[in-house]
Amino acid sequence: MKYPFYLLLHIHFSIVSNEGAKEELSGVDCLTEERVDKVVKGFLEDVEEDLLEAKAWPVAYSAYVVSKAALNAYTRILAKKLPDFCVNSVGPGFVKTDLTYNNGVYTVQEGAKCPVMLALMPDGGPSGQVAVVTRANRGIGLEISRQFASNGIIVILTCRDEKKGIEAVESLRAFGLSSVFHQLDIAGANSGLLKNILKQTYETAENCVRTNYFGIRQVTEALIPLLQVSNLARIVNVSSSLGQFKLISNEKAKELGDADGLTEEKVDEVVKGFLEDVKEDLVETKGWPINVSAYIVSKAALNAYTRVLAKKYPNFPINAVNPSYVQIELNYNTGVLTVEEGAKGPVMLALMPDGGPPGLFFDRWKYQAFD
Numbered sequence: 001m002k003y004p005f006y007l008l009l010h011i012h013f014s015i016v017s018n019e020g021a022k023e024e025l026s027g028v029d030c031l032t033e034e035r036v037d038k039v040v041k042g043f044l045e046d047v048e049e050d051l052l053e054a055k056a057w058p059v060a061y062s063a064y065v066v067s068k069a070a071l072n073a074y075t076r077i078l079a080k081k082l083p084d085f086c087v088n089s090v091g092p093g094f095v096k097t098d099l100t101y102n103n104g105v106y107t108v109q110e111g112a113k114c115p116v117m118l119a120l121m122p123d124g125g126p127s128g129q130v131a132v133v134t135r136a137n138r139g140i141g142l143e144i145s146r147q148f149a150s151n152g153i154i155v156i157l158t159c160r161d162e163k164k165g166i167e168a169v170e171s172l173r174a175f176g177l178s179s180v181f182h183q184l185d186i187a188g189a190n191s192g193l194l195k196n197i198l199k200q201t202y203e204t205a206e207n208c209v210r211t212n213y214f215g216i217r218q219v220t221e222a223l224i225p226l227l228q229v230s231n232l233a234r235i236v237n238v239s240s241s242l243g244q245f246k247l248i249s250n251e252k253a254k255e256l257g258d259a260d261g262l263t264e265e266k267v268d269e270v271v272k273g274f275l276e277d278v279k280e281d282l283v284e285t286k287g288w289p290i291n292v293s294a295y296i297v298s299k300a301a302l303n304a305y306t307r308v309l310a311k312k313y314p315n316f317p318i319n320a321v322n323p324s325y326v327q328i329e330l331n332y333n334t335g336v337l338t339v340e341e342g343a344k345g346p347v348m349l350a351l352m353p354d355g356g357p358p359g360l361f362f363d364r365w366k367y368q369a370f371d
Protein backbone atom coordinates (compact mmCIF):
# COMPACT_ATOMS: atom_id res chain seq x y z
CA MET A 1 0.00 0.00 0.00
CA LYS A 2 1.26 3.45 -0.90
CA TYR A 3 0.56 6.15 1.66
CA PRO A 4 -0.38 9.74 0.82
CA PHE A 5 2.60 11.07 2.69
CA TYR A 6 1.85 14.64 1.72
CA LEU A 7 -0.39 14.47 4.77
CA LEU A 8 2.67 14.19 6.90
CA LEU A 9 4.47 17.22 5.63
CA HIS A 10 2.69 19.78 7.72
CA ILE A 11 1.95 18.28 11.07
CA HIS A 12 0.16 21.09 12.73
CA PHE A 13 -1.81 21.06 15.95
CA SER A 14 -4.94 22.01 14.03
CA ILE A 15 -5.11 18.62 12.32
CA VAL A 16 -5.48 16.91 15.67
CA SER A 17 -9.18 17.37 16.43
CA ASN A 18 -9.23 15.67 19.83
CA GLU A 19 -10.39 18.50 22.10
CA GLY A 20 -8.04 17.81 24.99
CA ALA A 21 -5.05 17.45 22.69
CA LYS A 22 -5.84 20.61 20.75
CA GLU A 23 -6.13 22.64 23.91
CA GLU A 24 -3.04 21.17 25.57
CA LEU A 25 -0.72 21.27 22.54
CA SER A 26 -1.55 24.67 21.11
CA GLY A 27 -1.56 26.80 24.26
CA VAL A 28 2.01 28.09 23.99
CA ASP A 29 2.05 29.88 27.32
CA CYS A 30 0.92 27.04 29.58
CA LEU A 31 2.50 24.21 27.59
CA THR A 32 4.66 21.86 29.71
CA GLU A 33 6.46 18.57 29.08
CA GLU A 34 4.02 16.85 31.43
CA ARG A 35 1.01 18.11 29.45
CA VAL A 36 2.50 16.86 26.18
CA ASP A 37 3.20 13.46 27.81
CA LYS A 38 -0.39 13.40 29.05
CA VAL A 39 -1.76 13.96 25.54
CA VAL A 40 0.41 11.20 24.07
CA LYS A 41 -0.46 8.74 26.85
CA GLY A 42 -4.17 9.63 26.48
CA PHE A 43 -3.88 8.88 22.79
CA LEU A 44 -2.30 5.48 23.46
CA GLU A 45 -5.07 4.61 25.93
CA ASP A 46 -7.68 5.52 23.32
CA VAL A 47 -5.90 3.32 20.76
CA GLU A 48 -6.01 0.45 23.23
CA GLU A 49 -9.72 0.97 23.86
CA ASP A 50 -10.46 1.44 20.15
CA LEU A 51 -11.73 4.96 20.74
CA LEU A 52 -9.71 6.77 18.08
CA GLU A 53 -12.62 7.98 16.00
CA ALA A 54 -14.93 8.48 18.99
CA LYS A 55 -12.34 10.72 20.64
CA ALA A 56 -11.65 12.67 17.41
CA TRP A 57 -8.06 11.57 16.93
CA PRO A 58 -6.93 11.59 13.28
CA VAL A 59 -8.13 8.43 11.60
CA ALA A 60 -5.28 8.13 9.12
CA TYR A 61 -1.71 7.70 10.38
CA SER A 62 -2.91 8.88 13.77
CA ALA A 63 0.14 7.71 15.73
CA TYR A 64 2.45 9.47 13.27
CA VAL A 65 0.42 12.69 13.35
CA VAL A 66 0.13 12.70 17.14
CA SER A 67 3.81 11.92 17.66
CA LYS A 68 4.90 14.75 15.33
CA ALA A 69 2.43 17.21 16.87
CA ALA A 70 3.81 16.25 20.29
CA LEU A 71 7.35 16.77 18.99
CA ASN A 72 6.42 20.21 17.70
CA ALA A 73 4.84 21.12 21.02
CA TYR A 74 7.90 19.84 22.90
CA THR A 75 10.11 21.94 20.60
CA ARG A 76 8.22 25.03 21.65
CA ILE A 77 8.59 24.20 25.32
CA LEU A 78 12.32 23.62 24.91
CA ALA A 79 12.76 26.86 22.97
CA LYS A 80 11.10 28.74 25.83
CA LYS A 81 13.09 26.86 28.46
CA LEU A 82 16.45 27.32 26.71
CA PRO A 83 16.31 30.82 25.23
CA ASP A 84 20.09 30.85 24.66
CA PHE A 85 19.86 27.94 22.22
CA CYS A 86 18.23 27.81 18.79
CA VAL A 87 15.55 25.13 19.17
CA ASN A 88 13.32 24.58 16.14
CA SER A 89 11.47 21.89 14.30
CA VAL A 90 11.41 21.54 10.55
CA GLY A 91 9.43 19.67 7.89
CA PRO A 92 12.00 18.41 5.36
CA GLY A 93 9.40 18.24 2.58
CA PHE A 94 8.20 15.15 0.75
CA VAL A 95 11.48 13.27 0.41
CA LYS A 96 12.36 10.12 -1.53
CA THR A 97 13.19 7.62 1.24
CA ASP A 98 12.07 4.12 2.24
CA LEU A 99 9.34 5.73 4.35
CA THR A 100 7.74 7.27 1.25
CA TYR A 101 8.51 4.29 -0.98
CA ASN A 102 10.79 6.71 -2.83
CA ASN A 103 7.74 8.59 -4.07
CA GLY A 104 8.87 11.92 -2.65
CA VAL A 105 9.49 14.98 -4.79
CA TYR A 106 12.81 15.87 -3.14
CA THR A 107 16.06 13.94 -3.06
CA VAL A 108 17.54 13.20 0.37
CA GLN A 109 20.15 15.88 -0.35
CA GLU A 110 17.41 18.45 -0.87
CA GLY A 111 15.41 17.22 2.11
CA ALA A 112 18.42 17.52 4.38
CA LYS A 113 19.13 21.13 3.41
CA CYS A 114 16.74 22.90 5.75
CA PRO A 115 17.55 20.83 8.85
CA VAL A 116 21.26 21.36 8.16
CA MET A 117 20.75 25.06 7.58
CA LEU A 118 18.84 25.41 10.84
CA ALA A 119 21.59 23.52 12.66
CA LEU A 120 24.28 25.80 11.24
CA MET A 121 22.32 28.97 11.87
CA PRO A 122 24.53 31.78 13.12
CA ASP A 123 24.05 33.20 16.61
CA GLY A 124 20.94 35.25 17.14
CA GLY A 125 18.96 33.23 14.59
CA PRO A 126 16.69 32.15 13.35
CA SER A 127 14.36 35.04 13.32
CA GLY A 128 11.90 32.86 11.43
CA GLN A 129 12.20 35.25 8.50
CA VAL A 130 12.92 33.84 5.06
CA ALA A 131 14.21 35.87 2.11
CA VAL A 132 14.16 34.68 -1.48
CA VAL A 133 16.82 36.55 -3.46
CA THR A 134 16.86 36.21 -7.24
CA ARG A 135 20.00 36.67 -9.39
CA ALA A 136 21.93 36.17 -6.20
CA ASN A 137 25.13 34.45 -7.37
CA ARG A 138 27.10 37.66 -7.75
CA GLY A 139 26.97 41.45 -7.63
CA ILE A 140 24.28 43.18 -5.63
CA GLY A 141 22.14 40.03 -5.27
CA LEU A 142 24.93 38.11 -3.57
CA GLU A 143 25.64 41.01 -1.25
CA ILE A 144 21.93 41.35 -0.40
CA SER A 145 21.98 37.64 0.49
CA ARG A 146 25.07 38.16 2.66
CA GLN A 147 23.47 41.05 4.53
CA PHE A 148 20.23 39.10 5.07
CA ALA A 149 22.12 36.06 6.34
CA SER A 150 24.17 38.29 8.67
CA ASN A 151 20.85 39.44 10.13
CA GLY A 152 19.87 35.84 10.96
CA ILE A 153 17.46 35.59 8.05
CA ILE A 154 17.08 32.27 6.26
CA VAL A 155 18.25 33.03 2.72
CA ILE A 156 17.06 31.11 -0.31
CA LEU A 157 19.71 32.13 -2.79
CA THR A 158 18.54 31.66 -6.37
CA CYS A 159 20.12 32.11 -9.78
CA ARG A 160 20.01 30.48 -13.20
CA ASP A 161 23.27 28.56 -13.01
CA GLU A 162 23.43 25.75 -10.46
CA LYS A 163 27.24 25.67 -10.27
CA LYS A 164 27.45 29.43 -9.70
CA GLY A 165 24.67 29.24 -7.10
CA ILE A 166 26.44 26.53 -5.14
CA GLU A 167 29.68 28.52 -5.29
CA ALA A 168 27.81 31.57 -3.98
CA VAL A 169 26.42 29.54 -1.06
CA GLU A 170 29.98 28.33 -0.36
CA SER A 171 31.29 31.89 -0.46
CA LEU A 172 28.78 32.90 2.21
CA ARG A 173 29.64 29.83 4.24
CA ALA A 174 33.25 31.05 4.32
CA PHE A 175 31.91 33.98 6.39
CA GLY A 176 30.06 31.54 8.66
CA LEU A 177 26.75 32.40 6.98
CA SER A 178 24.18 29.84 5.87
CA SER A 179 21.96 29.99 2.84
CA VAL A 180 20.14 27.48 0.70
CA PHE A 181 20.53 27.36 -3.07
CA HIS A 182 17.57 26.95 -5.37
CA GLN A 183 17.99 27.01 -9.13
CA LEU A 184 15.70 29.62 -10.67
CA ASP A 185 16.06 30.98 -14.17
CA ILE A 186 13.85 34.04 -14.17
CA ALA A 187 14.59 34.77 -17.83
CA GLY A 188 14.25 31.35 -19.48
CA ALA A 189 16.81 29.15 -21.14
CA ASN A 190 17.88 31.45 -23.98
CA SER A 191 18.68 34.53 -22.00
CA GLY A 192 21.86 36.35 -22.88
CA LEU A 193 24.16 38.60 -20.97
CA LEU A 194 22.96 42.02 -19.95
CA LYS A 195 26.18 43.35 -21.46
CA ASN A 196 24.28 43.08 -24.73
CA ILE A 197 22.00 45.92 -23.71
CA LEU A 198 24.63 48.26 -25.09
CA LYS A 199 24.46 46.88 -28.64
CA GLN A 200 20.78 46.26 -28.98
CA THR A 201 19.16 43.79 -31.36
CA TYR A 202 15.64 42.39 -31.14
CA GLU A 203 17.03 39.33 -29.39
CA THR A 204 18.99 41.27 -26.76
CA ALA A 205 16.05 43.62 -26.18
CA GLU A 206 13.73 40.66 -25.68
CA ASN A 207 16.22 39.02 -23.30
CA CYS A 208 16.53 42.20 -21.32
CA VAL A 209 12.78 42.75 -20.81
CA ARG A 210 12.35 39.06 -20.03
CA THR A 211 15.02 39.24 -17.32
CA ASN A 212 14.09 42.59 -15.82
CA TYR A 213 10.33 42.53 -16.15
CA PHE A 214 8.50 39.38 -17.31
CA GLY A 215 10.75 37.07 -15.27
CA ILE A 216 10.28 39.08 -12.11
CA ARG A 217 6.54 39.15 -12.72
CA GLN A 218 6.43 35.37 -13.00
CA VAL A 219 8.47 34.79 -9.84
CA THR A 220 6.35 37.31 -7.96
CA GLU A 221 3.11 35.66 -9.04
CA ALA A 222 4.43 32.29 -7.86
CA LEU A 223 5.41 33.66 -4.46
CA ILE A 224 2.43 35.91 -3.73
CA PRO A 225 0.30 33.08 -2.22
CA LEU A 226 3.09 32.40 0.29
CA LEU A 227 3.57 36.07 1.05
CA GLN A 228 -0.13 36.50 1.68
CA VAL A 229 -0.08 34.05 4.57
CA SER A 230 3.07 35.57 6.07
CA ASN A 231 2.76 38.24 8.73
CA LEU A 232 6.03 39.85 7.68
CA ALA A 233 5.83 39.92 3.89
CA ARG A 234 7.73 42.40 1.76
CA ILE A 235 8.63 42.65 -1.91
CA VAL A 236 11.59 44.74 -2.98
CA ASN A 237 12.14 45.09 -6.72
CA VAL A 238 15.68 46.12 -7.58
CA SER A 239 15.17 48.72 -10.27
CA SER A 240 17.20 51.64 -11.58
CA SER A 241 17.09 55.42 -11.90
CA LEU A 242 16.93 54.68 -15.63
CA GLY A 243 13.41 53.35 -15.05
CA GLN A 244 11.99 56.83 -14.63
CA PHE A 245 8.96 57.34 -16.87
CA LYS A 246 10.16 60.73 -18.10
CA LEU A 247 12.96 59.05 -20.05
CA ILE A 248 10.39 57.52 -22.44
CA SER A 249 8.52 59.81 -24.86
CA ASN A 250 6.48 57.04 -26.55
CA GLU A 251 2.76 57.87 -26.39
CA LYS A 252 1.59 54.43 -25.26
CA ALA A 253 4.26 54.30 -22.55
CA LYS A 254 2.71 57.38 -20.91
CA GLU A 255 0.22 54.90 -19.43
CA LEU A 256 3.01 53.65 -17.16
CA GLY A 257 2.80 56.92 -15.23
CA ASP A 258 -0.97 56.69 -14.74
CA ALA A 259 -1.00 55.38 -11.18
CA ASP A 260 -4.80 55.11 -10.99
CA GLY A 261 -5.65 53.40 -14.27
CA LEU A 262 -2.61 51.12 -14.47
CA THR A 263 -3.03 47.32 -14.67
CA GLU A 264 -0.62 44.43 -15.22
CA GLU A 265 -2.10 43.95 -18.69
CA LYS A 266 -1.43 47.58 -19.62
CA VAL A 267 2.19 47.30 -18.50
CA ASP A 268 2.56 44.10 -20.56
CA GLU A 269 1.06 45.85 -23.60
CA VAL A 270 3.55 48.71 -23.37
CA VAL A 271 6.48 46.28 -23.17
CA LYS A 272 5.18 44.15 -26.03
CA GLY A 273 4.58 47.31 -28.10
CA PHE A 274 8.18 48.31 -27.48
CA LEU A 275 9.45 44.92 -28.65
CA GLU A 276 7.36 45.16 -31.82
CA ASP A 277 8.88 48.57 -32.52
CA VAL A 278 12.38 47.15 -31.99
CA LYS A 279 11.55 44.41 -34.47
CA GLU A 280 10.29 46.94 -37.04
CA ASP A 281 13.26 49.24 -36.41
CA LEU A 282 10.94 51.99 -35.15
CA VAL A 283 12.59 52.70 -31.81
CA GLU A 284 13.50 56.31 -32.56
CA THR A 285 10.41 57.08 -34.68
CA LYS A 286 8.06 55.88 -31.94
CA GLY A 287 9.74 57.93 -29.20
CA TRP A 288 11.51 55.15 -27.33
CA PRO A 289 14.90 56.02 -25.81
CA ILE A 290 17.73 55.59 -28.32
CA ASN A 291 20.39 54.32 -25.95
CA VAL A 292 19.91 51.24 -23.74
CA SER A 293 16.21 51.45 -24.56
CA ALA A 294 15.38 47.86 -23.56
CA TYR A 295 16.97 48.38 -20.15
CA ILE A 296 15.10 51.67 -19.65
CA VAL A 297 11.76 50.20 -20.78
CA SER A 298 12.22 47.05 -18.67
CA LYS A 299 12.96 49.04 -15.51
CA ALA A 300 10.13 51.53 -16.17
CA ALA A 301 7.81 48.53 -16.58
CA LEU A 302 9.13 47.07 -13.33
CA ASN A 303 8.46 50.36 -11.55
CA ALA A 304 4.94 50.52 -12.96
CA TYR A 305 4.31 46.87 -12.03
CA THR A 306 5.52 47.60 -8.49
CA ARG A 307 2.84 50.27 -8.18
CA VAL A 308 0.10 47.99 -9.55
CA LEU A 309 1.12 45.22 -7.13
CA ALA A 310 1.24 47.57 -4.16
CA LYS A 311 -2.31 48.67 -4.89
CA LYS A 312 -3.49 45.08 -5.33
CA TYR A 313 -1.88 43.84 -2.10
CA PRO A 314 -2.15 46.73 0.34
CA ASN A 315 -1.53 44.51 3.37
CA PHE A 316 2.24 44.41 2.88
CA PRO A 317 4.87 46.84 1.55
CA ILE A 318 5.91 46.42 -2.08
CA ASN A 319 8.49 48.89 -3.31
CA ALA A 320 11.12 49.45 -5.98
CA VAL A 321 14.63 50.65 -5.30
CA ASN A 322 17.56 51.99 -7.26
CA PRO A 323 20.69 50.59 -5.61
CA SER A 324 22.63 53.46 -7.24
CA TYR A 325 25.71 53.12 -9.44
CA VAL A 326 27.49 50.11 -7.98
CA GLN A 327 30.84 48.50 -8.79
CA ILE A 328 30.14 45.25 -10.65
CA GLU A 329 31.74 43.29 -13.48
CA LEU A 330 29.18 44.64 -15.97
CA ASN A 331 30.38 48.23 -15.52
CA TYR A 332 34.04 47.18 -15.17
CA ASN A 333 33.86 48.18 -11.50
CA THR A 334 33.46 51.84 -12.39
CA GLY A 335 30.48 52.28 -10.03
CA VAL A 336 30.71 54.89 -7.29
CA LEU A 337 29.45 52.58 -4.55
CA THR A 338 30.73 49.21 -3.34
CA VAL A 339 28.28 46.29 -3.48
CA GLU A 340 28.00 46.55 0.33
CA GLU A 341 26.76 50.11 -0.03
CA GLY A 342 24.56 49.30 -3.02
CA ALA A 343 22.82 46.42 -1.21
CA LYS A 344 21.92 48.57 1.80
CA GLY A 345 18.86 50.24 0.21
CA PRO A 346 17.18 46.97 -0.88
CA VAL A 347 18.01 45.28 2.45
CA MET A 348 16.69 48.18 4.45
CA LEU A 349 13.42 48.18 2.54
CA ALA A 350 13.06 44.43 3.04
CA LEU A 351 13.66 44.71 6.78
CA MET A 352 11.53 47.75 7.41
CA PRO A 353 9.03 47.38 10.22
CA ASP A 354 5.31 46.95 9.69
CA GLY A 355 3.43 49.96 8.46
CA GLY A 356 6.22 50.83 6.03
CA PRO A 357 5.52 52.75 2.83
CA PRO A 358 3.79 50.90 -0.03
CA GLY A 359 4.26 51.27 -3.77
CA LEU A 360 7.09 53.78 -3.77
CA PHE A 361 10.37 54.21 -5.57
CA PHE A 362 13.51 54.69 -3.51
CA ASP A 363 16.90 55.96 -4.54
CA ARG A 364 18.82 53.85 -2.05
CA TRP A 365 16.73 54.70 1.02
CA LYS A 366 15.51 58.11 -0.08
CA TYR A 367 11.99 58.33 -1.48
CA GLN A 368 11.88 59.60 -5.06
CA ALA A 369 8.95 60.10 -7.42
CA PHE A 370 8.53 57.34 -10.03
CA ASP A 371 8.43 59.86 -12.84
Ligand SMILES: NC(=O)c1ccc[n+]([C@@H]2O[C@H](COP(=O)([O-])OP(=O)(O)OC[C@H]3O[C@@H](n4cnc5c(N)ncnc54)[C@H](OP(=O)(O)O)[C@@H]3O)[C@@H](O)[C@H]2O)c1
Binds near residue numbers: 138
Ligand atom coordinates in the same frame (compact mmCIF):
# COMPACT_ATOMS: atom_id res chain seq x y z
N1 LIG B 1 25.30 47.80 -10.67
C1 LIG B 1 24.67 48.94 -10.80
O1 LIG B 1 25.30 50.01 -10.84
C2 LIG B 1 23.18 48.97 -10.88
C3 LIG B 1 22.56 50.20 -10.96
C4 LIG B 1 21.18 50.25 -11.02
C5 LIG B 1 20.44 49.08 -10.98
N2 LIG B 1 21.08 47.87 -10.91
C6 LIG B 1 20.23 46.66 -10.86
O2 LIG B 1 20.64 45.84 -9.78
C7 LIG B 1 20.30 44.47 -10.08
C8 LIG B 1 21.52 43.58 -9.79
O3 LIG B 1 22.47 43.85 -10.78
P1 LIG B 1 24.03 43.74 -10.55
O4 LIG B 1 24.54 45.12 -10.66
O5 LIG B 1 24.33 42.97 -9.32
O6 LIG B 1 24.58 42.91 -11.77
P2 LIG B 1 23.90 42.15 -12.99
O7 LIG B 1 24.96 41.83 -13.93
O8 LIG B 1 22.78 42.98 -13.48
O9 LIG B 1 23.29 40.90 -12.29
C9 LIG B 1 23.98 39.85 -11.81
C10 LIG B 1 23.00 38.70 -11.69
O10 LIG B 1 22.00 38.77 -12.71
C11 LIG B 1 22.05 37.56 -13.50
N3 LIG B 1 21.80 37.86 -14.89
C12 LIG B 1 22.44 38.75 -15.67
N4 LIG B 1 21.94 38.71 -16.89
C13 LIG B 1 20.95 37.79 -16.90
C14 LIG B 1 20.06 37.33 -17.88
N5 LIG B 1 20.06 37.79 -19.12
N6 LIG B 1 19.20 36.35 -17.53
C15 LIG B 1 19.16 35.87 -16.26
N7 LIG B 1 19.98 36.31 -15.29
C16 LIG B 1 20.87 37.25 -15.61
C17 LIG B 1 23.46 37.06 -13.30
O11 LIG B 1 23.55 35.66 -13.57
P3 LIG B 1 24.84 35.04 -14.29
O12 LIG B 1 25.98 35.13 -13.32
O13 LIG B 1 24.42 33.64 -14.59
O14 LIG B 1 25.09 35.88 -15.51
C18 LIG B 1 23.67 37.37 -11.84
O15 LIG B 1 22.94 36.47 -11.05
C19 LIG B 1 19.87 44.45 -11.55
O16 LIG B 1 18.46 44.43 -11.58
C20 LIG B 1 20.39 45.77 -12.11
O17 LIG B 1 19.61 46.25 -13.18
C21 LIG B 1 22.43 47.78 -10.86
